Each structure stands twice: as structure tokens, then as C-alpha cells.
Amino acid sequence: MPNHSDDPVVVLDDVTKTYRTRDRTVHALDHLSLTVHRGELLGVLGPNGAGKTTAVNVLATLTRPDSGTATVAGHDVVTDPAGVRDAISLTGQFAAVDGELTGLENLVLFGRLRGMTKKDATARARELLASLSLSDVGGSLVRTYSGGMRRRLDIAVSVMTVPEVLFLDEPTTGLDPAARRELWDVVRDLNRQGVTIVLTTQYLEEADELADRIVVIDHGTVIAEGTADELKDRLGPTELLLTPDHEGDAAALTDLLTPWDARTTAPGSVPGAEPGGTVTVPLTEGAKTAAAVMQAVGAAGVPLSGMSMTSHTLDDVFFSLTEHGAE
Known part of the structure; x- marks a missing residue:
């Protein structure tokens, strides 16, 4: 407080x-x-x-x-x-x-x-x-x-x-x-x-x-x-990154998570993501969205090899507002 x-x-x-x-x-x-x-x-x-x-x-x-x-x-x-x-x-x-x-x-x-x-x-x-x-x-x-x-x-x-x-x-x-x-x-x-x-x-x-x-x-x-x-x-929601065990499952996982605006990550668009094998879900309602997504993945039985979450920093805010790199 x-x-x-x-x-x-x-x-x-x-x-x-x-x-x-x-x-x-x-x-x-x-x-x-x-x-x-x-x-x-x-x-x-x-x-x-x-x-x-x-x-x-x-x-x-x-x-x-x-x-x-x-x-x-x-x-x-x-x-x-x-x-x-x-x-x-x-x-x-x-x-x-x-x-x-x-x-x-x-x-x-x-x-x-x-x-x-x-x-x-x-x-x-x-x-x-x-x-x-x-x-x-x-x-x-x-x-x-x-x-x-x-x-x-x-x-x-x-x-x-x-x-x-x-x-x-x-x-x-x-x-x-x-x-x-x-x-x-x-x-x-x-x-x-x-x-x-x-x-x-x-x-x-x-x-x-x-x-x-x-x-x-x-x-x-x-x-x-x-x-x-x-x-x-101001920069929008953070994102949940899901990597299926098999790269070929990424498209199916994206379809499964369409209600949460899931997309397959383009190569190089998200640091640390597996090119073509990672599904990105915007956490529009924070933890509530993350819990719903993981429940859907578990119910569908899709095995995952990795899961992570992006987060915005003040550096991102600073750059977006001023178009200057932070020192």
C-alpha cells in the first residue's frame, strides 16, 4: 500500500x-x-x-x-x-x-x-x-x-x-x-x-x-x-509460451487454443522461443487466462516440453514512449 x-x-x-x-x-x-x-x-x-x-x-x-x-x-x-x-x-x-x-x-x-x-x-x-x-x-x-x-x-x-x-x-x-x-x-x-x-x-x-x-x-x-x-x-498483455514435445503438434495446439487468440510463434519474434514449434497465448486476464489455457492443454493430453512467460520491463516502456534506447 x-x-x-x-x-x-x-x-x-x-x-x-x-x-x-x-x-x-x-x-x-x-x-x-x-x-x-x-x-x-x-x-x-x-x-x-x-x-x-x-x-x-x-x-x-x-x-x-x-x-x-x-x-x-x-x-x-x-x-x-x-x-x-x-x-x-x-x-x-x-x-x-x-x-x-x-x-x-x-x-x-x-x-x-x-x-x-x-x-x-x-x-x-x-x-x-x-x-x-x-x-x-x-x-x-x-x-x-x-x-x-x-x-x-x-x-x-x-x-x-x-x-x-x-x-x-x-x-x-x-x-x-x-x-x-x-x-x-x-x-x-x-x-x-x-x-x-x-x-x-x-x-x-x-x-x-x-x-x-x-x-x-x-x-x-x-x-x-x-x-x-x-x-x-500500456504495452499490452504478457504472453504464455508453450512448446509441444513434437514440433508438428504446434499447429494442432494453436487450433486448440484459438478461443484465447493463440498463434504459432514466427521464427525470431520472441527471444528464447523455438522457431515454428512454440505457441504464444496473450494473457489478457493474467493468471486467470493462464489457468484456463493450461486446463485446456491438460484435458487435450498435449505433452509439452517447455513453458515460459514473457514480461514487459520499464526498458520496453521507455523505448516505446521516447524512441530512445535506455542507458
């Missing part, structure tokens, strides 16, 4: 942002509108140049919109930027920590700047270093850290104090799979505490794993939104 309310805490309403150079005009945001509810974890997907970072920069008061309105936690980003900054934390695409301080010193410094006592800041810093597997290097200068270690420290800095809204702009870029999953645990824990999170990412698995809802942006505007399952459902 979602852990968020219907209370909108982040709102972009008809926002535009244009950059002009001598050579061209770039419409970074083109009448972009979206709403994030309190406690929600919103995943924002889109190809490079889609406008994801510009949208985050507008919401974080780093970029002024040309038109439209944007509010965060009830504060307008243009007329009350200080109120916005008090309510948010931001992790951008590049680490912003001080290389001449240790990891622990960086965290304590940022905690003190946010009003924490030295004792509380130190305790929180040690907790975050442990949760992100940085305890062993917490006393080392950050300039000696690897890129992935600096990235994890940058995330820790952004959550030294628990913000009302946290913006994460491609936070796991450059992290290895283990470090990425550690960061996912931190993000989930913050969300469980009630923090509203806006996550932009190029890792579609990450959005699928974390987001309550996903917005897809391209050319500065929203082109699709919904849960991961809702977006996958």
Missing part, C-alpha cells in the same frame, strides 16, 4: 524554461506540469536532455522559470526561495563535498550548518557512514576517495538532517551494484520516515524498485505517468 497522502507537496504548473545561444533555442521545459504528494517517492525518467535536471533545479530554486508556477511545501520558488530551501535537500549529479576534509568532518560540518549540535551531528554522521559502508574511510581525506565513495558521501551529506522533500538527481550514477543497493535501503528508510522524494534516474530498474509512481519526461513535457505496472500494461 502507498505510504503517501493526497496532500500535494511539490507542484509544477505549466512551467517553461528556455535557453538561447547564438546557434539555437532550447526549450528545456515546455509547459511542464506535475504534482508530488506528501510522502510519495516519485521516479522521473527521460532520455538525456529531456528536462529532468532543469525541473529539479527549478524546484530547488537554482533556476528561475520563465513562466508558470512552482511550489514546494507551500513555498513559491520565485517569491519565497528561502522557505523552499529550508524544506528541502538536494543531491545533484556531481559530488559537492570538500576533498580537504575527512568524510566524518564533511558530514559534521553540514550537520552544524543545518543547526545540529556537535554531539548530534557526530552521531548522525557515524550512523550514515555505517549505513553506506564508509566507516572504514570516515577518517580519511575525501580527496583520497574513489568516485563511488565520494558519491555515497554526497548522499549522506544531503540527509544529515531529515528534510521535508528530498531531490535526488541521478544519485547512483557511478556506483557499483552493491553500493547502489545500499543507497536504495537509505532512500527507502527516509521515505518510510515520511520524506517526500523526487528521484531522477537513468537506471530503469531503480525506478521500478523504488518509485510509488513514475513520470516520463521528453522534450520538456510529461508524456506518460503511472505506477510501473500501469506503464507496463
